[in-house]
Amino acid sequence: MSGWDLPASAAGALDADRDLVGDFQKAGFTYVDSSHGLANAVAGHGPGKLLGLFGWGNMNVALDKISARRGVSADVVNAYHAPDQPMLDEMADAAFKVLSKNENGFVLMIEGAHIDKQSHLMDVDRVIGETLEFDRAVGVARKWADKLGDTVVVVLADHECSGFSLMGALANKQSASNPTNLGGIDALKTAAPADLAPAKVVGVYDAAGFPRYDFATYHDGYPATYDVDKKLLVGFGASGDRNETWLTKATPVIDSLLPTAVKTELKAASYVSEPYQRDAGKGWVIGGQATQQDQAVHTATDIPVSTYSSGSDVWKRFVGVQRNTDVFFKLMKAALEGADGRRERD
Numbered sequence: 001m002s003g004w005d006l007p008a009s010a011a012g013a014l015d016a017d018r019d020l021v022g023d024f025q026k027a028g029f030t031y032v033d034s035s036h037g038l039a040n041a042v043a044g045h046g047p048g049k050l051l052g053l054f055g056w057g058n059m060n061v062a063l064d065k066i067s068a069r070r071g072v073s074a075d076v077v078n079a080y081h082a083p084d085q086p087m088l089d090e091m092a093d094a095a096f097k098v099l100s101k102n103e104n105g106f107v108l109m110i111e112g113a114h115i116d117k118q119s120h121l122m123d124v125d126r127v128i129g130e131t132l133e134f135d136r137a138v139g140v141a142r143k144w145a146d147k148l149g150d151t152v153v154v155v156l157a158d159h160e161c162s163g164f165s166l167m168g169a170l171a172n173k174q175s176a177s178n179p180t181n182l183g184g185i186d187a188l189k190t191a192a193p194a195d196l197a198p199a200k201v202v203g204v205y206d207a208a209g210f211p212r213y214d215f216a217t218y219h220d221g222y223p224a225t226y227d228v229d230k231k232l233l234v235g236f237g238a239s240g241d242r243n244e245t246w247l248t249k250a251t252p253v254i255d256s257l258l259p260t261a262v263k264t265e266l267k268a269a270s271y272v273s274e275p276y277q278r279d280a281g282k283g284w285v286i287g288g289q290a291t292q293q294d295q296a297v298h299t300a301t302d303i304p305v306s307t308y309s310s311g312s313d314v315w316k317r318f319v320g321v322q323r324n325t326d327v328f329f330k331l332m333k334a335a336l337e338g339a340d341g342r343r344e345r346d
Helices: 020-026 035-042 062-070 074-078 089-101 113-118 124-147 185-189 261-266 314-318 327-339
Strands: 031-033 051-053 152-157 164-170 230-238 243-245 285-288 305-311
Touching: 020 051, 031 035, 031 230, 035 051, 035 062, 035 124, 051 089, 062 074, 062 124, 089 124, 089 164, 113 124, 113 185, 124 230, 152 314, 305 314, 314 327
Parallel strands: 031 051
Antiparallel strands: 152 305, 164 230, 243 285
């Protein structure tokens, strides 16, 4: 604060008279606020600087954005006042188009942030949808790495969240050992809360079968529905309290970063602020405020690090178990020494 000759009282204060978007535009940035605007901005040669702001807080998740694009339901994105949001792979491709103009190279960070956020909220299908969206963004990065050369793509997380674990599939048949198993997804939709207990719903081994998700109906890389017979079921080792119906949640938990006015609108439309408030009286109670933990939490589980380098062996630096801070230093060594490990000269 002192470096800018500002008083300590100014820390975190709002500047009601400042137009941040206008400041970016004056600095030469092209500003877009929709997926159509983004596509138009990067068409052809594209801008040298680009600012895209697509939501009033966190952007909506893939599940809800895809629902709107398919014409199934735009209720969620409309309720969030952001009806035309791009997908992560589309934003990634636009970023590469802009940054690749820099002859001195660039560093690009692409985050599938809702994989973590929806894990905190124990929203299984929205986590899976976000992972699919992130995978498509990784594909874009690999494509650009091949095109540009001398480029390394590192895919990793900052931590694990919730103890997210595949624990079986929706039991699709009765068995001698468990004659009370439900008979598939249709039975699940009408089951009484007592019949949603994990022992009655979760099938393992031969009782689980193999899930068949329909990716052919829409050809957009996402399943037509997450609620299928023999649906993959997820457990949380670092769980919070919730009511579990095992079905796709119709609406997301209210994003904490939204403006107060939008949060108020969502609450009036029966959106909830915490996972345990969702499906109250419908699902099997897990925790039930017994843990006093509203959301799932981070864990100390190691995370995988995957690396791809086009035209070089830089990826080999990242093989094996490593500390999280090693990733930074390995990237810096690659940038300074070149792909073959010898310091390059001008």
